[in-house]
Amino acid sequence: MTTQTIVLVMSVSASRNVSNRRIVARTTELPEQVDLRRARGRILVAALHLFADQGYGGTSVRDICGRAGVQPTTMYAHFPSKEDVLAELLRIGHEELYRRLRSALLDVEPDPRVRLEALVRAHVHSHCEFPMLAVVANAELHALSEHKSESILAVRQQSESLLVDVLERGVQCGQFKVADMLLTLRAISAIGTRVAFWYGPDCGRTPEQIADTFAAFAASIVGLPPRSG
Amino acid sequence: MTTQTIVLVMSVSASRNVSNRRIVARTTELPEQVDLRRARGRILVAALHLFADQGYGGTSVRDICGRAGVQPTTMYAHFPSKEDVLAELLRIGHEELYRRLRSALLDVEPDPRVRLEALVRAHVHSHCEFPMLAVVANAELHALSEHKSESILAVRQQSESLLVDVLERGVQCGQFKVADMLLTLRAISAIGTRVAFWYGPDCGRTPEQIADTFAAFAASIVGLPPRSG
């Protein structure tokens, strides 16, 4: 009987992040199956948490190993260096996002609006589900040597291309009004990217609600009229 | 038929950032008058550059002093610690943005659309003019102890409030259609915030063009129809 939707009356200031922490969420999960009973998995999860919280440069090998319940020797049995731990996290993060973006397009009809909304929704959901991974992927890539970041940047460009392709298709069809492709890309990407930094279970919105809202924002940015239910 | 908007034909890939650097721009300027002939000013500029590039944890005191052409002793004569150098940069960055946002509102008529556009434009211009300062302000606040970040977070909240007030006013007037205040705030803020990370003199757009475009995006997000010139 009481199946009515609960209206959110949460004020903006109530869910504002008033701490200096870089990330609100505490979800330390990893997408690929990492065995937490094994040392390698625990090291990755511990490093992910600490890198997201304190940055790569602000985290020591002993910090990681202490949190993982592992000796430094064990870490160096699984990774050649601290930098390679970061590289693995960045690889997982970028590939997971790309995988989700691509599979979101596979499930969906060829209409440009639908495809744009699917991309934005997948972007939001991925960042809500793995916020720490997204924060590290976005804020710590510079800590990697140029050689090791090459392959990761390639994946990032593939993800960007998915959005560019959808935008160009929408323009070709005459559905989208895009005056500047780069700026449109940057704006839509920014909205999704920043989700990882402020989303938390206490923000009062479900990932679904955020995805709905931001998909609508993206649609309005490319000049589409609001959906009429 | 179609609106006489000038279409930019610059390709997206031509201005894409393919390096792993956190920031594209190289503008190391500071807003408040810092005397580069004095040690204090050179230290701040050097630290700004290095913090933006390598992060706070990835930058050593000797790095800063080497780049500033100064002895560590001199740095400690001007700042109690390395952390206080960062704190000063963060203070300058946040206060400069707030100052610009507020003065943008002072120059402008009370129409909500005009005020929203003025805020977004000021946000973009500030981040284009001082990209390193904005990157450090956004990506390195976590390196500050909670005590020292209090006053800086207060300024950030004031800046956010300016946008919230404009949005609420627009809703009250019936001009804006805002289903979720927090998500609208986050989206519009995200678009402006990310500018500092990708803007560079070689991106093919002037700050003015970016400001125009993103102001239009913000307007469309709150449900306003495109401006008819």
Add this chain to the structure above:
DNA sequence: AATCTACACTAACGTTTGTTCTATTTATTG
């Protein structure tokens, strides 16, 4: 029973870290 893999433990390597000491030189100003 022998072997192998995975991990723990303690200890140490050389380097770099943020910071401080003492002393000396330059520049500004009353």
Add this chain to the structure above:
DNA sequence: CAATAAATAGAACAAACGTTAGTGTAGATT
């Protein structure tokens, strides 16, 4: 000129850094 401030120089500090070595052991596979 004298006085005060500002910057330089070189050295040193304990602590923390990333990384490696050597030894030991429990559980699974052969």
